[in-house]
Amino acid sequence: MSGSGIRFDRVSVAYDGNTVLHALDLTVEPGEVMALLGPSGSGKTTALRAVAGFVRPASGRVFIGGTDVTGLPPHRRGIGMVVQQYALFPHLRVKDNVAFGLRAQKAAKAEIPGRVAEALEMTGMGAYAERYPRELSGGQQQRVAIARALAIRPGVLLLDEPLSALDAQLRSGMLAELARLHRELPDVSILYVTHDQVEALTLADRIAVMDRARLQDCGTPQELYRTPRTEFTASFVGNANLLPVTAGAGAALLGGAELKVDTGGVAPGATATLCVRPHLVGLGDGPNALTGRVSEVQWRGATHRLYVDVAGERIKADVRELRTPPGIGDQVTVHFAPEDAVLLTAAVSEGAAASRRAGVAADG
Structure with a gap:
């Protein structure tokens, strides 16, 4: 099939009565990169394996290209898959590893060399066709694994933590390569499983945030980062200050300080959580100024991360590298713009994911 x-x-998927994926409603559009982002045990890899055909759902159906594939074996689903440990055959040369899927699909022998060469060139591995996997670096082996997946010209590409075994420098380079491949393969749908928020933010058109076997939220990287709708999303997609506050009239109350924010119709007196990203917190006087004492200072190269204790809460501020940073115990003032804060309520945290899931399901 294609x-x-x-x-x-x-x-839904269950093992021995334990639900590991619960009633997942989600659509990955043709040509879209969807990242499944979440901690270990959140259900993201199980969802990918359900698409691949390696696990059978206890209930529900999986569709690829509009066709119900729930009962089809993996080799009849027309998918390419790349896993974190490459899974290359050590006794086969690169060209034969890449050809493996084509031979399994009984592709015409005359077509195989050209298809293999095409896939290797696409991944920048054309000069390595005669080598064995042991003669390649980790990044090169991963490129071969991707070439093998692409050689069958799949409509769907599944990537399961494909960069987790690489060091930071190689990971950065492979992210750029995957982004380039996405541009060159605009019709291929990609489902990308990761626990790394940078990978998800860099590659994905949309991110599905998962936790405890359930879809918690779904949206574009910009939506989830700039205007998260749940505390879990705010904390898992990027880094965030999450401060318990009481809603006022167009403001939020933190200790004795009144902070101007968009309350979004939250009733005055309601308890809520104020979310603001550390890089949007400035040092010195400004709007929504808060005074506290420095409890920790971390140098991060281009920035200093300051931890400032305010009204019993710890606020993180990422400020440009300071020649003379404040010391622990120093009193400082931090501030943030009203438009840079998002107010989350308990009702939103519980209901936002359901409403977004309904929208995603409707799109499908």
Whole structure:
């Protein structure tokens, strides 16, 4: 079969009575990169394996390119897959590793050399066709694994933590390569499993945030980063200050300080959480100024991370590198702009994911 796009129709998976994926409703559009982001045990890899056909849902259906593939074996789903440990055959040369899927699909022998060369050139590995995996670096082996997945010209590409075994420098380079491949393969749907927020923010058109076997939220990287709707999303997609406050009339109360924020119709007196990103917190006087004492200072190269204790809460501020940073115990003032803060309520935290899931399901 062939086709692009993935749809989970209330897919649940259970092992020995333990639900590891609960009623997942999610659509990956043709040509879209969807990242499944979440901690270990959140259900993201199980969701990918359900698409691949390696696990059978206890309930619900999986569609690829509009076709119900729930009952099809993996080799009939027309997908390419890359896993974190490469899974290359050590006794086969690079060209034969890449050809493996084509031979398994019984592609015409005359077509195989050209398809292999095409996939290797696409991943920058054309000069390594005659080498064995042991003669390659980790990054090169991962490129070969991607070439093998692309050689079958899949409509859907599944990537399961593909960069986790690489060091930081190689990971950065491979992120750029994957972004380039996405541009060159505009019709291929990509489902990308990761626990690394940088990978998700860099590559994905949309991010599905998962926790405890459930889809918690879904949106574009910009939506989830700039205007998170749940505390879990705010803390897992990027770094955030999450401060318990009481809503006022167009303001939030933290200790004795009144902070001007968009309350979004939150009733005065309601308890809420104020979310503001550390890089949006400035040092010195400004709007929404708060005075506290420095409890920790971390040098991070281009920035200093300051931890400032205010009204019993710790606020993180990432400020440009300071020639003379404040010391521990020093009194400082930090501030942030009203438009840079988001107010989260308990009702939003519980209901936002459901409303967004309904929208995602409707799109499908």
